[in-house]
Amino acid sequence: MKHNHIYLAGIDLYPQPATLKDVLITPLQLVDEPLQFDESIAPGTLDYAPDIHQVGPLPVKGEADLLVEHRSSNSHVHDIRLRAQYTGNFEILCARCVEPVATSLSGDFDLIFRPEGADAVSGEHAITEDETEIGYYQESGLLLEDVVREQVLLSLPGRTLCKADCQGLCPRCGQNLNLAQCSCDKAPADPRWNALAGLADKIEVKVQVKH
Ligand SMILES: [Zn+2]
Numbered sequence: 001m002k003h004n005h006i007y008l009a010g011i012d013l014y015p016q017p018a019t020l021k022d023v024l025i026t027p028l029q030l031v032d033e034p035l036q037f038d039e040s041i042a043p044g045t046l047d048y049a050p051d052i053h054q055v056g057p058l059p060v061k062g063e064a065d066l067l068v069e070h071r072s073s074n075s076h077v078h079d080i081r082l083r084a085q086y087t088g089n090f091e092i093l094c095a096r097c098v099e100p101v102a103t104s105l106s107g108d109f110d111l112i113f114r115p116e117g118a119d120a121v122s123g124e125h126a127i128t129e130d131e132t133e134i135g136y137y138q139e140s141g142l143l144l145e146d147v148v149r150e151q152v153l154l155s156l157p158g159r160t161l162c163k164a165d166c167q168g169l170c171p172r173c174g175q176n177l178n179l180a181q182c183s184c185d186k187a188p189a190d191p192r193w194n195a196l197a198g199l200a201d202k203i204e205v206k207v208q209v210k211h
């Protein structure tokens, strides 16, 4: 999302607050002290997945620390530990009728990121017990928004339904059967519509950003 700036005599009349897009964490920043952040991701900033979009701001608050792994007497690896929490409102498409379902998601995470290639080069194994909690950051640094996006996606329920007994779409004409019955007979269905409920993950949700 791009903001328009209005300048008068060289002064930005509407300075925009830093967004999560700007939060790039590098080990160098963390040498002296941890980095505290308290950001809010505006809706439309992150593309999550075709069947989910963010409604309203997503606050993210946390801290990044530097962890130095001493792998041998002359080998050090600079890890970034990222701890944060987020909470926000989303719309997820119903797996049966493809209508958006209001869903609030929140979570907290405590993750360790190593420099990309650190493990491949050394051939040594991670010192932490839980391998799944290890991620990697690129030479340029760790982009906070990438981590938040991934964590939100990981927190999604396996299957979202608008209601437990959602009637889905008519397999013949595509009518949303929660809203109205159609006049199709209930004889063997046209298989073309069977695929429609599965389309939720293929439909691109365009998020309109209003100013
Ligand atoms: Zn439904």
Ligand SMILES: [Zn+2]
Binding pocket: 170, 171, 172, 173, 174, 175, 182, 183, 184
């Ligand atoms: Zn029908």
